[in-house]
Amino acid sequence: MSFAINSKALDVGYQGVNSNITVLSGLDLKVETGRFLSILGPSGCGKSTFLRVVADLLNPLAGHLEVLGGSPYAARSRRDVGFVFQEPTLLPWRTVRDNVLLPVDVGRAKLTRSITDRSDELLELMGLTPLAKRLPHELSGGQRQRVAIARALLGEPRLLLMDEPFGALDEITRDRLNDELLNIWRQTATTVLFVTHSVMEAAYLGERVIVLAANPGRVVFDLDMTATKQPGNRCHREDSNIVQAMGTLRAALERAS
Ligand SMILES: Nc1ncnc2c1ncn2[C@@H]1O[C@H](COP(=O)(O)OP(=O)(O)OP(=O)(O)O)[C@@H](O)[C@H]1O
Ligand SMILES: [Mg+2]
Incomplete structure (x- = not known):
């Protein structure tokens, strides 16, 4: 075990x-x-x-x-190890989609077709598709938290x-x-x-x-x-x-x- x-x-x-x-x-x-x-x-x-x-x-x-x-x-x-913090930690200058794709930039995932498909899937799952181009300060607290969850899940x-x-x-x-x-x-x-x-x-x-x-x-x-x-x-x-x-x-x- x-x-x-x-x-x-x-x-x-x-x-x-x-x-x-x-x-x-x-x-x-x-x-x-x-x-x-x-x-x-x-x-x-x-x-x-x-x-x-x-x-x-x-x-x-x-x-x-x-x-x-x-x-x-x-x-x-x-x-x-993926972490969804009590206070969502998003990069304020990146859009929702780019925050979700952050693991790609920090080398945790490779930018492939399947990763962009997966990020779109996670955005959809979290109800964020219509917000994908917004910046974190344009979101509610719960929406920000959902972005942080999608990002953590993307890194698998x-x-x-x-x-x-x-x-x-x-x-x-x-x-x-x-x-x-x-x-x-x-x-x-x-x-x-x-x-x-x-x-x-x-x-x-x-x-x-x-x-x-x-x-x-x-x-x-x-x-x-x-x-x-x-x-x-x-x-x-x-x-x-x-x-x-x-x-x-x-x-x-x-x-x-
Ligand atoms: N950076 C820090 N420096 C000193 N003490 C801290 C620090 N962070 C937390 N503490 C203290 O450690 C204890 C545990 O804090 P922690 O944040 O782990 O609690 P928690 O169980 O997550 O509480 P909550 O349910 O309110 O989130 C608390 O007494 C807190 O005041
Ligand atoms: Mg706590």
């Missing part, structure tokens, strides 16, 4: 000018390759910090972390880190994009780590859901959803199993808050 994420006794924090803080302490987490993991936890508990250390944007203070079988640095160097990362990617969307669009994301995940062997504040979204998307608590950030609840769902991580939002799992997760989240 191979693991996309394997952390043991991992401590992560920030070294500031006046103080050092430890955000995650003794974090043990193994995520099998190809899995869809949802991550819940109260604000400030260290969800984004965890994604940052996986993406090699931050060094651990102590402990062990393997990403796709090697160091976070090696995974990043191979451009195996083996590991996709998503930090509350759909938080800024209306519920109908969010539900639709949840389904599109699951479709894309089913067609690829991508491992997804998906941070959300929505218990419903976590339960609907995840094959497994973990809940983190704060001070120090650690895993306090770990729910395997595979028995709750049909094969292929399929379910309906109103399935009684899912509603029940949501209740369990909400209670765990309350205890963690």
